[in-house]
Amino acid sequence: MSIIAFQALVRRDLRLFFTDRRAVIMSFVAPIVIASFFGYIFDGASSEKPASKIEVAAVNQDTGDLSAKVLSALAADASLNVKTSDLAKAREMVRAGKATVAVVIPAGFGDRAARALFRGGDKPDMQFLYDPSHATEVQVVRGVMMQHAMEIISREAMSGASSQRLIDESLRDLDRATGMSAADQSALRRMLQGVGAWTQRSGAAPAQGGGGGGFSMPYTTSQEAVTARKGVTYNSMAHSFAGMCVQFILFMGIDAGMVVLYQKRSGLWKRMQAAPISRYTVIGSRAASAAIVAMLIMMVVFSFARVVFGVRIEGSFAGFLGVCLAFAIMTATFGLLVAVLGKTPEATRGIAVLVTLFLVMLGGSWVPAFIFPQWLQKVSFAVPTRWAVDGLDAMLWRGSGFEAAVGPIVALLAFALVFGAVAVWRFRWETEG
Amino acid sequence: MLEIRGLHKRYGALVAVEEVSFTARAGEMVGLLGPNGAGKTTTVSMIAGLLKPDRGEVRIDGDVVRGETDPVKLRIGLVPQEIALHDELSARENLALFGAIYRLRGATLARAMDQAFEVAGLADRARDRVSTFSGGMKRRLNLAAALMHAPGILLLDEPTVGVDPQSRNQIFASLEELKRQGKTLVYTKHYMEEAERLCDRIIIIDHGKVIANDTLAAVRRLVPSVNVLELVVENAGGDGWLDGLRAVPGVSAAEWDGSTLRVTLHDLLEHSPRVLLWLHDRGYRCSHLSSQRADLETVFPTLTGRSVRNA
Numbered sequence: 175m176s177i178i179a180f181q182a183l184v185r186r187d188l189r190l191f192f193t194d195r196r197a198v199i200m201s202f203v204a205p206i207v208i209a210s211f212f213g214y215i216f217d218g219a220s221s222e223k224p225a226s227k228i229e230v231a232a233v234n235q236d237t238g239d240l241s242a243k244v245l246s247a248l249a250a251d252a253s254l255n256v257k258t259s260d261l262a263k264a265r266e267m268v269r270a271g272k273a274t275v276a277v278v279i280p281a282g283f284g285d286r287a288a289r290a291l292f293r294g295g296d297k298p299d300m301q302f303l304y305d306p307s308h309a310t311e312v313q314v315v316r317g318v319m320m321q322h323a324m325e326i327i328s329r330e331a332m333s334g335a336s337s338q339r340l341i342d343e344s345l346r347d348l349d350r351a352t353g354m355s356a357a358d359q360s361a362l363r364r365m366l367q368g369v370g371a372w373t374q375r376s377g378a379a380p381a382q383g384g385g386g387g388g389f390s391m392p393y394t395t396s397q398e399a400v401t402a403r404k405g406v407t408y409n410s411m412a413h414s415f416a417g418m419c420v421q422f423i424l425f426m427g428i429d430a431g432m433v434v435l436y437q438k439r440s441g442l443w444k445r446m447q448a449a450p451i452s453r454y455t456v457i458g459s460r461a462a463s464a465a466i467v468a469m470l471i472m473m474v475v476f477s478f479a480r481v482v483f484g485v486r487i488e489g490s491f492a493g494f495l496g497v498c499l500a501f502a503i504m505t506a507t508f509g510l511l512v513a514v515l516g517k518t519p520e521a522t523r524g525i526a527v528l529v530t531l532f533l534v535m536l537g538g539s540w541v542p543a544f545i546f547p548q549w550l551q552k553v554s555f556a557v558p559t560r561w562a563v564d565g566l567d568a569m570l571w572r573g574s575g576f577e578a579a580v581g582p583i584v585a586l587l588a589f590a591l592v593f594g595a596v597a598v599w600r601f602r603w604e605t606e607g
Numbered sequence: 608m609l610e611i612r613g614l615h616k617r618y619g620a621l622v623a624v625e626e627v628s629f630t631a632r633a634g635e636m637v638g639l640l641g642p643n644g645a646g647k648t649t650t651v652s653m654i655a656g657l658l659k660p661d662r663g664e665v666r667i668d669g670d671v672v673r674g675e676t677d678p679v680k681l682r683i684g685l686v687p688q689e690i691a692l693h694d695e696l697s698a699r700e701n702l703a704l705f706g707a708i709y710r711l712r713g714a715t716l717a718r719a720m721d722q723a724f725e726v727a728g729l730a731d732r733a734r735d736r737v738s739t740f741s742g743g744m745k746r747r748l749n750l751a752a753a754l755m756h757a758p759g760i761l762l763l764d765e766p767t768v769g770v771d772p773q774s775r776n777q778i779f780a781s782l783e784e785l786k787r788q789g790k791t792l793v794y795t796k797h798y799m800e801e802a803e804r805l806c807d808r809i810i811i812i813d814h815g816k817v818i819a820n821d822t823l824a825a826v827r828r829l830v831p832s833v834n835v836l837e838l839v840v841e842n843a844g845g846d847g848w849l850d851g852l853r854a855v856p857g858v859s860a861a862e863w864d865g866s867t868l869r870v871t872l873h874d875l876l877e878h879s880p881r882v883l884l885w886l887h888d889r890g891y892r893c894s895h896l897s898s899q900r901a902d903l904e905t906v907f908p909t910l911t912g913r914s915v916r917n918a
Contacts, residue, residue: 178712179707182703182707185704186704189695193695441687441688441689441749442691444655444657444685445687445705445752445753447657448683449680449709450676450677450680450681451675452676603675
């Protein structure tokens with residue numbers, strides 16, 4: 175391999191890249207703009223900042239106090255934005271996307287629910303109408319609703335004004351019950367009588383020190399975002415910049431391959447072919463220049479993320495550089511594949527972009543791979559982008575050590591080796607015939 | 608010296624080049640002529656190592672090119688038919704690149720660039736982007752780029768396509784100088800006009816085969832129909848005057864298009880005086896007199912029975 179020719183060709187490629195304004199904008203500006211946008215959008219999901227409230231339409235068809243209390247508790251929940259409505263309007267709000275979930279409390283809910291607490295049987299049906307594009311949020315609303323309803327209904331049943339009446343009715347039902355063992359009947363009777371005694375006692379002399387009766391959550395919860403270290407907050411820009419960097423560097427790789435296809439059409443390729451330079455010089459210089467550009471893009475984009483959005487490399491700096499370098503080399507060889515497998519630039523570009531979008535999608539650049547189905551998560555390890563995104567995530571915000579970068583680096587270099595070998599194998603000087 | 612022996616190239620059922628052989632010596636310029644699709648560019652591509660021949664060999668001073676990096680390739684310079692330059696780079700950057708791929712660097716590269724700019728006459732535009740150059744300037748730089756490594760053999764594939772007369776003359780002057788320096792030049796061209804001025808020898812190719820390989824004068828002699836005398840006659844006319852002219856000994860044909868009289872002779876030198884005397888004796892006045900010269904348009908039908916455009 176001629177080093178002089180190799181260096182000259184690398185210099186040439188770099189000069190051509192930086193004289194192409196479109197290429198520079200696409201490679202440096204586009205990932206910054208789009209990553210900033212995605213980072214901003216996903217920022218609300220982080221624990222440090224308030225997330226958007228879930229829009230809930232509440233329909234109360236019951237006239238009792240208990241249902242009103244449940245709805246008041248629901249409206250007071252910090253994660254929900256509750257608006258009361260009638261059934262038809264609530265359904266329309268959900269259909270139009272103005273509400274994510276509509277909760278319908280049926281007529282007689284309070285009485286039937288309190289009775290069902292002790293006696294089962296006729297349980298009221300609380301209906302949840304939801305926007306199918308927000309299937310996750312309906313689970314959140316159900317959970318919140320269940321918590322508030324259970325607390326209020328159980329309190330009412332055990333210590334409220336109608337508590338004694340409900341207990342008396344339950345005892346009468348128990349006397350009439352068939353199919354229950356005498357021992358079970360006796361135990362249940364003692365429990366109901368105990369609750370009745372408690373209700374009468376608490377009604378005569380309210381309990382000291384709080385505890386208004388009824389069920390309440392037997393524990394409290396607290397949460398902590400586990401990041402690189404204690405005190406380090408999660409920065410949603412980190413994943414966003416990693417993902418977009420991967421995407422746009424792959425696009426740059428395609429362009430690097432397309433340049434070769436265009437050159438093959440021109441006299442420049444003939445001039446190169448007539449010169450005493452090997453295919454390894456041509457392929458190697460193309461790969462080297464693409465890898466240099468890829469590294470430059472990553473350095474510029476992550477520097478921007480650091481300065482503007484405070485994205486830090488919380489893990490190993492060497493690991494971060496290693497993942498970047500391995501991904502740059504992989505991208506360069508991916509570009510070579512485009513160059514050697516493509517027939518014409520026109521026919522190749524569309525296919526190459528499609529393949530890249532698949533790689534980016536499966537790699538978790540758009541949305542994190544952990545939300546994929548299990549089988550797809552396994553499949554995604556077969557694409558290099560998954561390793562790149564995971565590696566960058568590990569080094570950027572997970573704060574992992576160099577050992578966590580070794581897997582992605584080895585995987586990316588293995589992909590590069592395969593792509594490079596195929597490129598050398600399929601390389602053809604001749605463009606005619 | 609360049610020796611071509613039995614070059615053969617086939618694309619499927621199409622034989623692009625068939626048993627082409629010729630030699631070109633140092634200081635000689637050979638014109639490779641033929642209509643489009645005749646096989647000229649394929650032949651040049653095989654000589655330059657761009658295409659692998661199915662059969663035959665190319666020898667450069669007795670050596671055969673073996674492999675991509677064979678130093679024998681340093682003795683060949685190629686001027687492709689297309690403008691083989693980077694528009695986005697300056698002329699200097701282009702030449703530096705093409706010098707480097709022929710392993711030039713440092714002072715050697717700088718010297719080669721200076722010489723190349725002198726050939727191209729573009730020293731004052733060295734730092735300008737090629738995209739700002741005219742077509743003629745690009746052609747001159749295209750030629751200069753092939754000279755960076757001082758090759759002994761220069762292959763020129765239609766090097767003056769789309770060039771203005773000034774640039775063409777400059778390119779011709781450069782080629783004549785290169786010939787004087789002892790370089791071997793192979794010049795492909797669609798038409799004969801330029802070859803007449805520059806080439807010592809003409810090789811005509813048709814359907815991949817060499818159909819003529821001789822000096823320009825010898826090729827011209829193959830064409831009797833070039834013995835055509837053209838006269839602008841001011842007072843032409845009269846009943847049967849053309850028949851009278853056709854009866855003059857040595858005249859094989861006479862045609863009148865309303866302004867120009869074309870008289871085809873068996874021998875231009877011997878029979879022209881008879882025609883002129885015949886016209887003079889009958890009071891015809893001539894304001895212009897010329898004779899046609901052989902070009903590819905006239906030679907080709909003689910050799911193949913077909914016109915160039917229908918080849």
